[in-house]
Amino acid sequence: MAAMRNNPYKTIGDFIADTSFRDWILHTDPAAEVFWHNWSHMNPTKQDLMENAKELLYILKTSGKSISDEEIEIEIEKILSAIKEDPSLADNQTSISPNRTVIFFKRNWWKVAAAAVVAVVGVWTMNVSHKVAAVKESSYETFTVAVKKTADEFVNTTDSTQRIKLSDGSTVMLSPKSKFVYSGTTSEKREIYLDGEAIFDVAKNPSRPFIVYTNDLVTKVLGTTFWVKAYAYKKFTLVSVKTGKVSVFKKNLFSEKHDATPYELGGLVVTPNQMVILDEEKILRKKITDKPDVLPAPKTITFQFDSTPIKQVFAAMQEAYGINIVFDEETVANCSLSANMGSETFYEKLNLICRSINATYEIIDGSVVINTGGCH
């Protein structure tokens, strides 16, 4: 998060000068929105000031020309095919032809997108959800057809979450109006294509990676509990991790190369109490979950501090929640905390700690970054 370091937010200008604050209002950035909602809860005295700043920014929000995701897809197709057709541009044939599956998905997408553009001119916003649904359906269908002979399909038509036990020992809590296809019963790979929302409790089996596909994200697991929300009719895709570790990729960047690290594929490693959101503009962002839980730990961690050096306090927080806390050891060397905490939420604790040592924090890429001038 690009919040300014050590910003006391004392004037409207302090807010407006903040890049992430502007991103929230001017560019409707969902990650910034979450951050500022949390922030305003924790700083109730600043709410009036923040509302004024918001109002001023709303005035400055331009309505300028916009372009839809579908039109952008079409433009990208044009650019990529121009590259393919011009031999002087294609200096490396192998690198510009994606593998078969990708082409198949792309063609499909292209057709649906083109049809949608013709159909919805004029009533754009009204039709967005249907259009997206149609596109996503086609990916789900494609996968279903591809694995048909060997896969099982599960559809939850009831009004309550269904618990499904897979043949490999994993369990899936499938939300209403959600469905998935599982190819792991007969195939060497454990692959799932999900449309909707589900919590996966994956049985450990390092030799058979568990991979969950949604329309635009790929989540790869070795053994963990995590939650995926990718309704066909919604624009956001969300992966949230409870225990273990998963890596998340945009589908177009995912390859099955086993030696490739998530980093090389442009993926993100997600650890407990973190989540990843693929937003409307198809940008992948890592955040901390709204309500981080204390992790099940071998020894219980107490939050009772008596003139405890702040370094140890942060260490306790980090161990309990598994959330990385970044701070400058030298600056906080003289800071300590006396407090008894227990059932407070993660953010309440963090806020209390920061207030007592006169610090602020930012959430950057799923980590907490502490800003402070130190203690006398």
Next chain:
Amino acid sequence: MLKYSNDTLVALWNDFRNGSSTAFSSIIKWYYKDLFRYGCKFTQDEHLVKDCIQNVFLSLWKNHATIGETEHVKFYLLTCLRRDIAKELKKGKTEISYDNFSSESFFDLGLNAENRLVDREKSVELAKKIKETLKSLSKRQQEIIYLRFYMNADADKIAEIMEINHQSVYNLLHDALKKLKTVSEKFIICLMFLLTISGL
């Protein structure tokens, strides 16, 4: 935007430089909206903007092997696009012709029903004033404020994108702020604060 997943972006950029077309298409996707919005400030012709964006990316692909690392992909792309549009609008000249500006203003401020917050009389009045005053600024001044405010570019980047020197950025801005001072003390304090930080 860069700040959020800079590592993802750097990885994409390096993949692209190594010839990955999937990384390349992700980069296009990532920046297309920003480029399109900026391009439309110079001409009414959306097709021309799309063509210019295409040109920018085609030449980027053509030169991918020789392109260096950068942490400022967005500003690099904005600079290329601005140059390309200028070329198209006034053949041969690389300087943008402000005569061809599409809208009367860089700021199509959305003072419509969509902004539910701005329904109080006072706000509406202030909004109108701001809109008028911004419109009365020169196009160069408007562009500077636009790049700073909406694209988060600092003075260095603004000078680079607009192909003018530092001093001009400062001078133009100074004059603009003087003019804006007449609108509202509250508003100008905010704007000045914004424009004076991060190297401006």
